[in-house]
Amino acid sequence: MKTASAPELRAFMSVALRRQGVVGAIAPSSPALARALTAVVPRRGTPVVVELGPGTGPISEAIRERLAPGSRQLAVEIDPDLAAHLRRTKPWMETIQGDAADLGALLAGAGVERVDAVVSTLPWSLFPGERQERILGEVGRALAPWGAFTTVTYLHAVPLAGARALRRRLRSAFDEVLTTGPVWRNLPPGMAYVCRRPVTRV
Ligand SMILES: C[S@@+](CC[C@H](N)C(=O)[O-])C[C@H]1O[C@@H](n2cnc3c(N)ncnc32)[C@H](O)[C@@H]1O
Numbered sequence: 001m002k003t004a005s006a007p008e009l010r011a012f013m014s015v016a017l018r019r020q021g022v023v024g025a026i027a028p029s030s031p032a033l034a035r036a037l038t039a040v041v042p043r044r045g046t047p048v049v050v051e052l053g054p055g056t057g058p059i060s061e062a063i064r065e066r067l068a069p070g071s072r073q074l075a076v077e078i079d080p081d082l083a084a085h086l087r088r089t090k091p092w093m094e095t096i097q098g099d100a101a102d103l104g105a106l107l108a109g110a111g112v113e114r115v116d117a118v119v120s121t122l123p124w125s126l127f128p129g130e131r132q133e134r135i136l137g138e139v140g141r142a143l144a145p146w147g148a149f150t151t152v153t154y155l156h157a158v159p160l161a162g163a164r165a166l167r168r169r170l171r172s173a174f175d176e177v178l179t180t181g182p183v184w185r186n187l188p189p190g191m192a193y194v195c196r197r198p199v200t201r202v
Helices: 006-018 031-038 058-066 080-089 100-109 129-142 161-173
Strands: 048-052 072-077 094-097 115-120 143-154 174-179 190-198
Touching: 006 080, 031 058, 031 143, 031 190, 048 058, 048 100, 048 129, 058 072, 072 080, 072 100, 080 094, 100 129, 115 129, 129 143, 129 161, 129 190, 143 161, 161 174, 161 190
Parallel strands: 048 072, 048 115, 072 094, 115 143
Antiparallel strands: 143 190, 174 190
């Protein structure tokens, strides 16, 4: 796993500067954060793995490194320029340009019935509560009963009301929500939530 190359950084910054209200980050995720978020991706078998908000693809690369041949790797990116960039630079991934809030319909369109892992770096702080709940519901319905969902939070935001509200929503949507230790080697430092057993299935 490597840090973002100059062309990747350029692609990220060009969209991030124009559409900060959609991207919600100042830099692509680091390899260390990517490792923390993708530890739930099965190394064995031929799983189906979905990424939400791939951007220029640092997490996509980390997912790919874990997957055996025959697995499926899909990514849902709302920004058309970033989706086009991903299709060009990562032809091995099934990039879907769309909204994570429509995950079920997007996966049905791709012929996917059950997902083993969902990895998200969506900018939760930019979404109103209802939208967060809708996306978490879509993720829960897409996941297999043994599946796992991971997402990121940034350390400076942990005490803020918005981050506390997201934690509450995660705990309502999943039976188990664990946090990893801090990942200092990321800008800004972050940590991963690891969620299992979606409540929407019960
Ligand atoms: C914080 S950036 C993360 C980019 C990259 N995965 C990384 O870790 O560096 C968030 C990404 O989510 C995308 N995004 C925002 N809202 C989305 C939505 N509703 N559905 C899918 N992607 C979305 C943005 O365009 C952006 O690429």
